[in-house]
Amino acid sequence: MALELTDLPYAYDALQPYMSAETLEFHHDKHHNAYVVNGNKLLEGSGLEGKSLEEIVQGSFGSNAGLFNNAGQHYNHLHFWNWMKPNGGGAIPGGLEARIIGDLGSVEEFKAAFINAGVTQFGSGWAWLALKNGKLEVMKTPNGENPLVYEAVPLLGCDVWEHSYYIDYRNARPDYLKAFVENLVNWEYVAELLEAAN
Numbered sequence: 511m512a513l514e515l516t517d518l519p520y521a522y523d524a525l526q527p528y529m530s531a532e533t534l535e536f537h538h539d540k541h542h543n544a545y546v547v548n549g550n551k552l553l554e555g556s557g558l559e560g561k562s563l564e565e566i567v568q569g570s571f572g573s574n575a576g577l578f579n580n581a582g583q584h585y586n587h588l589h590f591w592n593w594m595k596p597n598g599g600g601a602i603p604g605g606l607e608a609r610i611i612g613d614l615g616s617v618e619e620f621k622a623a624f625i626n627a628g629v630t631q632f633g634s635g636w637a638w639l640a641l642k643n644g645k646l647e648v649m650k651t652p653n654g655e656n657p658l659v660y661e662a663v664p665l666l667g668c669d670v671w672e673h674s675y676y677i678d679y680r681n682a683r684p685d686y687l688k689a690f691v692e693n694l695v696n697w698e699y700v701a702e703l704l705e706a707a708n
């Protein structure tokens with residue numbers, strides 16, 4: 511199936527002041543769109559046409575770098591828009607919160623580990639909360655990689671490519687990650703993904 515750019519699930523200015531309309535316009539309309547356009551070109555003749563997006567991501571990892579980078583980033587961004595919402599952050603749904611406490615110690619420890627993963631990802635990449643072998647885990651990956659290619663299910667990801675924060679935060683990646691965790695995350699969507707993965 512061809513890769514398809516979906517609309518943002520909210521207005522460009524809906525995440526202000528934590529993420530500006532300018533950032534979302536560039537990030538969605540230019541960066542995400544480029545992954546879709548390039549990914550579709552590279553999908554042709556790859557042998558993965560007609561596969562699901564997850565199958566394309568997993569099937570191209572390690573064997574077709576160009577396709578993998580674009581399809582992986584398409585997958586990551588489709589979820590990224592939904593991992594945020596206006597008036598995000600705040601209370602974590604009970605079932606998800608209990609899993610976080612059980613597997614990662616406490617909500618505060620999880621948030622600190624997630625922010626640290628994003629801060630310490632050298633260069634471009636992503637910070638993750640993932641489900642691996644039935645347990646929640648904080649991970650980081652470079653470039654377009656994600657937990658799908660490490661036998662894990664992505665539940666929450668934060669884009670730490672400079673295009674995601676440089677307009678609003680300049681070089682202050684830690685401030686962007688803190689704002690993401692405290693004011694942007696759509697925890698209901700994270701809980702839905704955990705439910706579906708169980």
Ligand code: MN3
Pocket residue numbers: 537541587669671673674
């Ligand atoms: Mn991005």
